[in-house]
Amino acid sequence: MYSSLLAASAGNTALIAFTIYIVFVFILAGLANRKQEGRSFMNEYFLGSRNLGLWAFAFTYAATSASGGSFMGFPSLIYSHGWVLALWIGGYVVVPLVAIGLIAKRLNQVARKSGSITVPEMMRKRLGSTTVGNVGTTLLIFFQFFFLLAQFKAGAMIMTTLLDDVAVFQQAVNIVDHWTDPIPWIGQADGDYLICLLVFSVSVVAYTAWGGFRAVVWTDVMQGVIMGLGVMIMLVLALIQLGGLGKATQEISRQTPPLKGKATLHLEQKTKHEILLKKGTWIELTGAHTPTHKIYLRTSERAIIDAKKTTANLAEKKKVKESKSPTHIPIIQLRTPVENSVELASIKRELSEQELPKLKATLQGNLTPYAFGATKKGAYVSAPGPHSSKATGFLPLLLAVCFFTFWPFAGSGQPSYMARQMAFRDTATLRHSIIFVMVYFTLIYFPLIIIFTSGRVLLPGWEIAPDRIMPEMATYLTSSAGAPWLAGLLVAAPFAAVMSSVDSFLLLVSSSVVRDVYQQNINPDADERTMKKISYGTTIVIGALAMLAMLNPPDFLQDLIVFGSGGLGASFLMPVVLTLYWPKLTARACIAGMISGGGTMGALYLIGFIVNGKFGEYNLWGLHPFVWSIAISTLVIVLVNKISKPTDSKLVEKFFGKNA
Amino acid sequence: MLIVWGAAFAWVIGYCSTNAYSAAGKEPIKLVLGFPAWVFYGWVIPLMIANAITLWFCLFFMQDEPMEELPEEDNV
Numbered sequence: 244m245y246s247s248l249l250a251a252s253a254g255n256t257a258l259i260a261f262t263i264y265i266v267f268v269f270i271l272a273g274l275a276n277r278k279q280e281g282r283s284f285m286n287e288y289f290l291g292s293r294n295l296g297l298w299a300f301a302f303t304y305a306a307t308s309a310s311g312g313s314f315m316g317f318p319s320l321i322y323s324h325g326w327v328l329a330l331w332i333g334g335y336v337v338v339p340l341v342a343i344g345l346i347a348k349r350l351n352q353v354a355r356k357s358g359s360i361t362v363p364e365m366m367r368k369r370l371g372s373t374t375v376g377n378v379g380t381t382l383l384i385f386f387q388f389f390f391l392l393a394q395f396k397a398g399a400m401i402m403t404t405l406l407d408d409v410a411v412f413q414q415a416v417n418i419v420d421h422w423t424d425p426i427p428w429i430g431q432a433d434g435d436y437l438i439c440l441l442v443f444s445v446s447v448v449a450y451t452a453w454g455g456f457r458a459v460v461w462t463d464v465m466q467g468v469i470m471g472l473g474v475m476i477m478l479v480l481a482l483i484q485l486g487g488l489g490k491a492t493q494e495i496s497r498q499t500p501p502l503k504g505k506a507t508l509h510l511e512q513k514t515k516h517e518i519l520l521k522k523g524t525w526i527e528l529t530g531a532h533t534p535t536h537k538i539y540l541r542t543s544e545r546a547i548i549d550a551k552k553t554t555a556n557l558a559e560k561k562k563v564k565e566s567k568s569p570t571h572i573p574i575i576q577l578r579t580p581v582e583n584s585v586e587l588a589s590i591k592r593e594l595s596e597q598e599l600p601k602l603k604a605t606l607q608g609n610l611t612p613y614a615f616g617a618t619k620k621g622a623y624v625s626a627p628g629p630h631s632s633k634a635t636g637f638l639p640l641l642l643a644v645c646f647f648t649f650w651p652f653a654g655s656g657q658p659s660y661m662a663r664q665m666a667f668r669d670t671a672t673l674r675h676s677i678i679f680v681m682v683y684f685t686l687i688y689f690p691l692i693i694i695f696t697s698g699r700v701l702l703p704g705w706e707i708a709p710d711r712i713m714p715e716m717a718t719y720l721t722s723s724a725g726a727p728w729l730a731g732l733l734v735a736a737p738f739a740a741v742m743s744s745v746d747s748f749l750l751l752v753s754s755s756v757v758r759d760v761y762q763q764n765i766n767p768d769a770d771e772r773t774m775k776k777i778s779y780g781t782t783i784v785i786g787a788l789a790m791l792a793m794l795n796p797p798d799f800l801q802d803l804i805v806f807g808s809g810g811l812g813a814s815f816l817m818p819v820v821l822t823l824y825w826p827k828l829t830a831r832a833c834i835a836g837m838i839s840g841g842g843t844m845g846a847l848y849l850i851g852f853i854v855n856g857k858f859g860e861y862n863l864w865g866l867h868p869f870v871w872s873i874a875i876s877t878l879v880i881v882l883v884n885k886i887s888k889p890t891d892s893k894l895v896e897k898f899f900g901k902n903a
Numbered sequence: 904m905l906i907v908w909g910a911a912f913a914w915v916i917g918y919c920s921t922n923a924y925s926a927a928g929k930e931p932i933k934l935v936l937g938f939p940a941w942v943f944y945g946w947v948i949p950l951m952i953a954n955a956i957t958l959w960f961c962l963f964f965m966q967d968e969p970m971e972e973l974p975e976e977d978n979v
Contacts, residue, residue, distance in 0.1 A: 329946040340957045674962070681957045685950065 271461045272454035314737030319709035321695035324637040325623030334650035341651040347664040354665040362658040372830035382814045390807030398741040402439035448786030451746045459746040466739035473736035478690040480720040491697045497580045500629040504610035505571040508555040520546040536578040543707035645867035653812035753781040813872030814841035832884035840876030
């Protein structure tokens with residue numbers, strides 16, 4: 244009872260915190276909208292008049308890059324695979340320097356000289372070829388849209404978790420479910436997801452369209468502050484409750500990965516009411532304890548025991564239909580070493596909070612161990628990290644090499660960051676921003692790893708749903724510190740992360756459509772008012788399209804993100820860098836580079852789809868597709884450059900000076 | 904910058920490839936300030952050094968350049 248009350252109050256505080264948050268966002272958008280008056284609309288709406296000061300630039304850069312992945316996907320990876328994630332993210336140590344330092348200054352200058360607003364536009368003007376711009380725009384919109392889709396889903400998912408325990412919300416869900424059921428396509432989605440998706444999309448699209456770039460930047464600043472604060476608070480709370488980092492690491496080093504299997508669950512005595520066994524119900528395997536380990540089971544599906552019966556069945560009807568034996572409930576088995584006092588205490592606490600009559604579990608069939616690291620002590624504190632299905636572990640050395648390359652360079656290849664870099668005021672701003680971004684990244688990623696490896700000790704057994712570890716940790720840490728209202732702020736952090744990414748990408752895609760497609764090819768002479776209408780229109784239409792596409796979301800969220808950002812990096816990194824620094828680059832070579840980079844990425848994913856039967860990358864010779872794409876793109880550019888005719892020398896002179 | 908990346912790459916990958924992949928199974932695990940030893944030497948230290956280099960680069964190395972004014976006629 245205590246725990247459910249706690250959850251409900253945490254849910255309500257989350258709702259209140261969330262509402263306050265949204266209201267603030269809209270106030271900012273309104274202010275930004277008023278600031279637009281009297282300035283060149285296009286420049287202001289899409290670039291904030293190229294006038295970003297230090298704080299705005301740094302925060303907007305950091306907040307855009309900290310997307311839903313950093314606060315949902317990354318913690319769940321840390322939790323599942325342990326300290327090896329430090330190596331996975333290792334490339335980040337040089338990200339601020341490489342990603343911003345490499346191109347920002349030059350990019351900003353070239354963009355100013357040519358008066359460009361978008362990345363493809365900058366390339367078009369620098370190389371004097373419309374085709375470059377058009378190819379760039381097409382690739383940009385294509386890959387960016389994938390990325391946008393993933394973020395929409397992440398946003399809606401976080402909201403669902405947030406509002407799960409709020410009574411008003413549950414009622415609304417029932418009503419929506421009832422309404423939408425007969426409608427094809429929409430009816431297949433769950434009611435709670437639909438509501439959240441709708442609220443999320445409408446609010447993001449509304450404030451982005453209303454306030455434009457300036458609103459996005461201002462809200463990014465606020466969101467950045469929330470994220471930073473949230474992580475810091477969690478770190479302090481986690482360390483206090485663990486009794487120090489050393490103790491936690493000791494405990495983790497003794498952990499071995501759980502076993503997966505099935506079990507039948509029986510009541511010792513019949514009851515009059517039906518009993519619902521939530522996903523994640525703990526059961527102590529009595530009599531099975533060895534002197535060194537205690538053994539616990541945890542359910543990984545919801546189950547139900549009907550009134551006056553003793554055996555549990557799977558609760559979800561769809562799952563019952565699919566399963567041959569609905570009494571075999573999927574479980575995981577934890578073997579906790581007896582020295583792990585903090586971990587055992589956590590399990591005991593959760594057992595005692597369950598308030599269920601006594602249950603007996605019988606294992607059915609064999610338990611499946613992890614494919615890598617199954618019985619290995621110290622699997623969680625060493626590389627390559629345990630993995631449930633890959634026999635080579637989570638991060639074989641070659642992949643580690645790839646990720647070390649991926650982070651800094653894929654990061655600098657993202658057009659959304661490039662757009663940011665076109666907007667700062669002067670180089671002093673840039674210099675201080677790099678420092679700021681560096682501090683910010685260190686303060687986010689460093690603690691995240693500590694917090695969520697510790698999560699293995701404080702909240703064991705979340706292998707059943709690792710994506711939920713972030714909100715669960717937030718709720719647990721704050722409520723055991725006696726301040727459940729704080730959970731609202733902490734859970735707002737990942738939400739802020741998603742929102743700040745979505746708004747930037749939304750604006751980026753619509754700026755491409757308006758500037759590079761409409762103004763370039765359809766109606767170059769449109770006046771200010773028409774442009775304004777069209778800009779608002781595209782922002783809204785694109786948001787609506789993304790929402791419609793995501794009504795029935797695919798499962799492969801993280802793959803979608805990597806595909807989108809990898810594709811963008813592959814298509815733009817080398818072409819843009821060379822456009823900026825290599826006077827001899829030709830338009831043809833640039834086009835070839837973009838297409839071959841993006842194409843390689845697409846092809847390797849297509850092969851992955853054919854080989855594995857599901858959406859995912861194909862690691863040719865153990866290397867990530869991104870590495871291949873960059874290599875091929877560079878090669879193609881150099882080759883094509885040799886055979887194509889040089890760019891107009893006047894253009895080269897304009898951007899590189901006389902001596903070039 | 905690429906040199907910095909290369910150095911960081913060599914350090915992190917080089918150090919971790921030998922130490923991180925062999926860290927399992929040793930008991931008791933070596934700790935430095937509560938981190939597993941390989942994380943401390945292979946990640947925390949290079950992170951701090953990379954940060955220091957970034958700081959130096961931004962504060963003392965990079966030159967300020969005046970940004971040119973916008974060619975206004977290009978903008979609508």
